[in-house]
Amino acid sequence: MKFFSLSYSCSLSYQLSTNFVSQNAINVNNLSFNWQINTPILDSCSFSIPQGEFWMLLGANGSGKSTLLNLLAGLLEPREGNIETIQPLGFVFQNPDRQLVMPTVGADIAFGLVRENLTYPETLARVREALNAVGLLDLQRRPIYALSGGQKQRIAIAGEIARNCQVLILDEPTALLDPDTQIELVQQVRTLVKERNLTALWVTHRLNELDYCDGAFLLERGKIGDRGDPQRLKRRLEKEEK
Amino acid sequence: MDLLRSLPIGLYLEHPVTWLHRLDPRVKLVWLLSFLITPVISNVNWRIVLALGAIAITLTARIPFRALRQQAGWLLIVCTIAFIVTCFVNDGLAISSQPRWPDSALAIAPATNYQYILLQVGRFHVTRHSLDLAINLSSILFVLIYSSSLYLLTTAPEEITAGLEDLMQPLRRLKIPVTEIALTLTLSLRFIPLVLEEIQNLFRSVTTRAINWKKLGLRQSFNLWLIVAERLLENLLMRAEQIAIAMEVRGFTSPDRHRVQWHQLRLGISDGVALGILVLFWWVRLVWGWAA
Ligand SMILES: Nc1ncnc2c1ncn2[C@@H]1O[C@H](COP(=O)(O)OP(=O)(O)OP(=O)(O)O)[C@@H](O)[C@H]1O
Numbered sequence: 015m016k017f018f019s020l021s022y023s024c025s026l027s028y029q030l031s032t033n034f035v036s037q038n039a040i041n042v043n044n045l046s047f048n049w050q051i052n053t054p055i056l057d058s059c060s061f062s063i064p065q066g067e068f069w070m071l072l073g074a075n076g077s078g079k080s081t082l083l084n085l086l087a088g089l090l091e092p093r094e095g096n097i098e099t100i101q102p103l104g105f106v107f108q109n110p111d112r113q114l115v116m117p118t119v120g121a122d123i124a125f126g127l128v129r130e131n132l133t134y135p136e137t138l139a140r141v142r143e144a145l146n147a148v149g150l151l152d153l154q155r156r157p158i159y160a161l162s163g164g165q166k167q168r169i170a171i172a173g174e175i176a177r178n179c180q181v182l183i184l185d186e187p188t189a190l191l192d193p194d195t196q197i198e199l200v201q202q203v204r205t206l207v208k209e210r211n212l213t214a215l216w217v218t219h220r221l222n223e224l225d226y227c228d229g230a231f232l233l234e235r236g237k238i239g240d241r242g243d244p245q246r247l248k249r250r251l252e253k254e255e256k
Numbered sequence: 257m258d259l260l261r262s263l264p265i266g267l268y269l270e271h272p273v274t275w276l277h278r279l280d281p282r283v284k285l286v287w288l289l290s291f292l293i294t295p296v297i298s299n300v301n302w303r304i305v306l307a308l309g310a311i312a313i314t315l316t317a318r319i320p321f322r323a324l325r326q327q328a329g330w331l332l333i334v335c336t337i338a339f340i341v342t343c344f345v346n347d348g349l350a351i352s353s354q355p356r357w358p359d360s361a362l363a364i365a366p367a368t369n370y371q372y373i374l375l376q377v378g379r380f381h382v383t384r385h386s387l388d389l390a391i392n393l394s395s396i397l398f399v400l401i402y403s404s405s406l407y408l409l410t411t412a413p414e415e416i417t418a419g420l421e422d423l424m425q426p427l428r429r430l431k432i433p434v435t436e437i438a439l440t441l442t443l444s445l446r447f448i449p450l451v452l453e454e455i456q457n458l459f460r461s462v463t464t465r466a467i468n469w470k471k472l473g474l475r476q477s478f479n480l481w482l483i484v485a486e487r488l489l490e491n492l493l494m495r496a497e498q499i500a501i502a503m504e505v506r507g508f509t510s511p512d513r514h515r516v517q518w519h520q521l522r523l524g525i526s527d528g529v530a531l532g533i534l535v536l537f538w539w540v541r542l543v544w545g546w547a548a
């Protein structure tokens with residue numbers, strides 16, 4: 015497996031010091047999937063994402079990006095091929111209203127922690143830590159309906175961070191946000207990835223978000239059509255758009 | 257989301273945290289039930305005491321006016337309308353007073369200044385009985401709505417359901433899935449804003465289409481609304497399914513075990529005090545509060 019040289023000093027030193035040299039957080043091998051017979055959405059698609067990096071996934075409408083993420087999250091069964099990911103894996107949907115299930119912020123984050131059988135003080139500490147990570151500690155008691163779109167999206171991310179997810183996959187999290195909030199969110203996710211040594215796969219249509227990632231894929235006809243330096247991909251797609 | 261914001265009740269006030277917020281949700285629930293039950297077959301004095309008591313609680317808790325403005329304004333309007341209407345409409349005691357004696361030149365001075373009809377405005381009059389009814393009705397309306405909305409204002413939705421779940425624990429013996437019921441209730445409290453949003457979106461999509469209702473006729477417009485309702489149901493089911501998927505991804509365990517550890521229910525000193533006052537409250541009601 016060959017990676018493009020996108021060496022960030024922090025992730026590099028981490029990898030060397032813990033002997034995790036080029037360990038991948040996500041490995042996908044020859045993955046195939048189709049909704050209907052004879053129209054494959056994914057056609058022996060293979061890729062991998064190194065641990066501690068922030069990657070983006072691009073592709074035309076209907077190219078199968080959401081399908082791929084659902085497969086990664088285990089919501090769908092692949093027809094062929096296999097997927098290896100570090101667990102736990104967190105999923106952030108395009109529409110946060112679909113993700114946030116409890117009436118207020120704190121309770122919503124606590125929802126994902128039930129499985130671990132924590133005591134009340136432990137839960138509280140985890141929730142506060144996660145809210146602090148996304149910079150929304152003072153919204154702990156707010157009802158979800160009283161949040162803005164960007165805040166909802168950050169709460170959704172905090173919920174996955176509280177669960178100690180090592181891998182985050184985000185399906186067009188900025189699609190419903192205005193340009194300023196959009197850039198804020200990308201920056202925040204980037205900071206989280208770098209500070210906590212997480213791995214993130216982010217689906218997007220907006221090319222300016224490519225400035226913040228470590229690498230990018232292009233999904234075309236069920237395969238990874240192009241991959242590597244985000245700036246090169248950005249230039250290529252901008253040219254194609256014209 | 258303006259439909260939601262204009263709703264008169266059920267908005268949780270997260271800030272500032274008042275002493276009402278700090279009371280245990282179960283204690284508050286028992287108090288609320290007392291406020292709802294005691295006005296039944298009680299005298300007017302008791303209801304006025306309740307109304308003033310509810311206002312006194314609001315004042316001592318220093319609940320900011322902005323939180324109450326919308327709800328209180330709406331409530332006052334409803335109560336005033338109820339008061340005025342019941343005052344003036346026929347009081348149901350169908351008496352048209354007729355002198356028992358033929359008119360005589362002798363005017364007998366009344367023994368007291370008692371008068372059944374208190375106020376006469378044209379054809380309408382306020383009688384003693386209708387005034388009684390009006391005070392009864394408007395005070396009961398005020399107490400019921402105001403106390404419920406005070407409760408919802410100072411208790412987070414999942415705190416309410418956690419309290420209910422705890423109070424329902426004995427039902428577990430009867431094999432009633434208490435945790436599941438509480439969780440369902442909590443999730444539905446989150447779902448209500450989504451339903452409202454969905455209704456609003458659909459409503460907008462109809463209104464922005466410049467439909468000529470006059471031309472459409474009754475049958476056609478009925479059909480149109482049927483389509484809208486069908487669409488609404490479809491969207492809501494889709495939303496519910498999406499939420500179910502999200503719950504699965506986010507580590508949902510199983511309906512009877514998924515107890516979200518968010519509100520710790522523990523009775524403190526202030527809860528003890530509140531319960532003590534509650535006993536006194538019931539005692540006063542049972543001794544002095546009965547309707548004549
Ligand atoms: N539940 C489903 N049943 C049948 N076909 C589906 C289903 N979901 C998606 N598809 C089809 O699979 C293809 C890929 O859809 P997918 O949602 O993965 O695309 P996408 O890349 O996420 O698109 P977008 O950029 O619009 O989000 C589309 O042609 C779509 O019609």
Ligand SMILES: [Mg+2]
Nearest residue numbers: 079080081185
């Ligand atoms: Mg998609």
